[in-house]
Amino acid sequence: MLSPRFLLLRSAASLTTRSLCAGGVSKQGRAPDMVEGNPLLHVSNVRNRLREIVGASTNWSDHQQAMAERVSLSSMLAKSQNDLPAKRMKDSYLEVHLPLGSEPQLREKYLTFHNTVRFGRILEDLDSLAVLISYSHTYNAALKRSPLSIVTALVDKIDMRQHIIYPDCDIKFTGHVTWVGKTSIEAKMHMSQYRDGAYAPVLDATFVMVARDPENKRAAFVNPLKPEGPEDEKLLQEGEANKSRRVDLSTASLLKVAPTDEERKIVHSLFLNTLDTKTVSFRSRVLPPNSVWMEDAKLKGLEICHPQERNIFNRIFGGFLMRKAYELGWANACSFGGCRPSLVAVDDILFQKPVEIGSLLLLSSQVCYTQGKYIQVRVHSEVFDPLSRQHNTTNVFHFTFTSDRDVPNIIPNTYGESMLYLDGKRHFNQTVEN
Numbered sequence: 001m002l003s004p005r006f007l008l009l010r011s012a013a014s015l016t017t018r019s020l021c022a023g024g025v026s027k028q029g030r031a032p033d034m035v036e037g038n039p040l041l042h043v044s045n046v047r048n049r050l051r052e053i054v055g056a057s058t059n060w061s062d063h064q065q066a067m068a069e070r071v072s073l074s075s076m077l078a079k080s081q082n083d084l085p086a087k088r089m090k091d092s093y094l095e096v097h098l099p100l101g102s103e104p105q106l107r108e109k110y111l112t113f114h115n116t117v118r119f120g121r122i123l124e125d126l127d128s129l130a131v132l133i134s135y136s137h138t139y140n141a142a143l144k145r146s147p148l149s150i151v152t153a154l155v156d157k158i159d160m161r162q163h164i165i166y167p168d169c170d171i172k173f174t175g176h177v178t179w180v181g182k183t184s185i186e187a188k189m190h191m192s193q194y195r196d197g198a199y200a201p202v203l204d205a206t207f208v209m210v211a212r213d214p215e216n217k218r219a220a221f222v223n224p225l226k227p228e229g230p231e232d233e234k235l236l237q238e239g240e241a242n243k244s245r246r247v248d249l250s251t252a253s254l255l256k257v258a259p260t261d262e263e264r265k266i267v268h269s270l271f272l273n274t275l276d277t278k279t280v281s282f283r284s285r286v287l288p289p290n291s292v293w294m295e296d297a298k299l300k301g302l303e304i305c306h307p308q309e310r311n312i313f314n315r316i317f318g319g320f321l322m323r324k325a326y327e328l329g330w331a332n333a334c335s336f337g338g339c340r341p342s343l344v345a346v347d348d349i350l351f352q353k354p355v356e357i358g359s360l361l362l363l364s365s366q367v368c369y370t371q372g373k374y375i376q377v378r379v380h381s382e383v384f385d386p387l388s389r390q391h392n393t394t395n396v397f398h399f400t401f402t403s404d405r406d407v408p409n410i411i412p413n414t415y416g417e418s419m420l421y422l423d424g425k426r427h428f429n430q431t432v433e434n
Helices: 006-011 044-055 060-076 103-108 119-137 228-253 263-272 318-337 414-432
Strands: 092-099 150-158 169-179 186-196 198-212 292-293 298-304 342-351 360-371 374-385 390-402 408-413
Touching: 044 092, 044 119, 044 150, 092 186, 092 298, 103 119, 119 150, 119 169, 119 186, 119 318, 150 228, 150 298, 150 318, 169 198, 186 228, 263 414, 298 318, 298 414, 318 342, 318 360, 318 374, 318 390, 342 414, 360 408, 374 408, 374 414
Parallel strands: 292 408
Antiparallel strands: 092 169, 150 198, 150 342, 169 186, 186 198, 298 360, 342 390, 360 374, 374 390
């Protein structure tokens, strides 16, 4: 049974995302806190602020030298977490503005052909903001540059509060640190959009960041977190619960342990439903009505990783990887469902390895589970070395989309595909339950 949140999303999905605030550049979409001259952090300045914090350069050749100079900052790292002062949640609070309504010249970067907002660009902004929030938590006024290299380890989840993101209404991002480990940081962010005289929630996001040494080789300690009041305590407890949930999911991964009894019955039922009743053979399979073989629901892409897409540490920007994976996954869901899908949730994006400048990045999108109008898509990214012919997985992405109509059933044909099906079902169910 679907949760009330999903039922709300289902009804919202029927609305067209081409709706505007009031047509053109309306005052209705211009928030009063984004008027000219207001000293708020503009979204275009987030990455500039990050470069200042770590001493990175905007020039490719200078950037390499600046990164080499960061090696000397290793002596500034704390020997233990106890050596660092505790920080409050409000110490890392940030508010960043994306004035799509107030600055029409900014809008083109975020527009799709259908006059909607490119969600891949929003993912890029969220990734940059999560890094800046983490640096705000670890800020030390006595240091000119931070010795920490803070990178995205995991996008725990992104839940859409509504499907419509208006292309001519101002957007506000807010967020702060909600939990820390010894070397890791959880940052929660919220995105809202100004319409009808007030901000309305659009999405909630939870990112997990990790701190490394200046050379990005070893883990580094971060400041402990000191909650103030019951609300902070609740957020800290949620962070602990999120960590425990991630550990449990990793332990129960189908790459490590066998499916549960219930899952084995599901796989066997799918197998029985595809047997050819005219023959007595395990190999004779027939596709049921309104169904698609999983092997026919793929879409692949290739990216050459140029310096333009680098982050402040001379690797490919994680937000760029998320944008490319999302756009490929969206295109796959669109092709599979026969209409423009809406995003419901992003779940469990794992950053396993950094992507170096100049890499050949292979992206593979697979529809792995469907239910009613919902499409679960898994995108796998890997770096291919043409000289050694080796493939190394860098990221795995999970997206849940909804269509405006019922979509075909996805049918696995091999044991490996059956595991993909069960993994997709797990991610879908987790999204539904939350």
